[in-house]
Amino acid sequence: MADTDRLTEIERHLANLEAQLDDLNSVVIQQGRKIDRLEKDYRALRDSVDASLVKPLSEETPPPHY
Numbered sequence: 001m002a003d004t005d006r007l008t009e010i011e012r013h014l015a016n017l018e019a020q021l022d023d024l025n026s027v028v029i030q031q032g033r034k035i036d037r038l039e040k041d042y043r044a045l046r047d048s049v050d051a052s053l054v055k056p057l058s059e060e061t062p063p064p065h066y
Helices: 003-048
Strands: none
């Protein structure tokens, strides 16, 4: 294999790796945004639950099979 062919093959491989890196970076960015949105939704849901709606364990009636 000639040096120019080998260099061309290396450049082609490098370009492919760079494209894959860009694709993976896009996925990581999308996942980060999704995680941020889910955390925000979780906090909003957690804050919206009224603590008075949840009975303490001592006040819960046991299930019928007990």
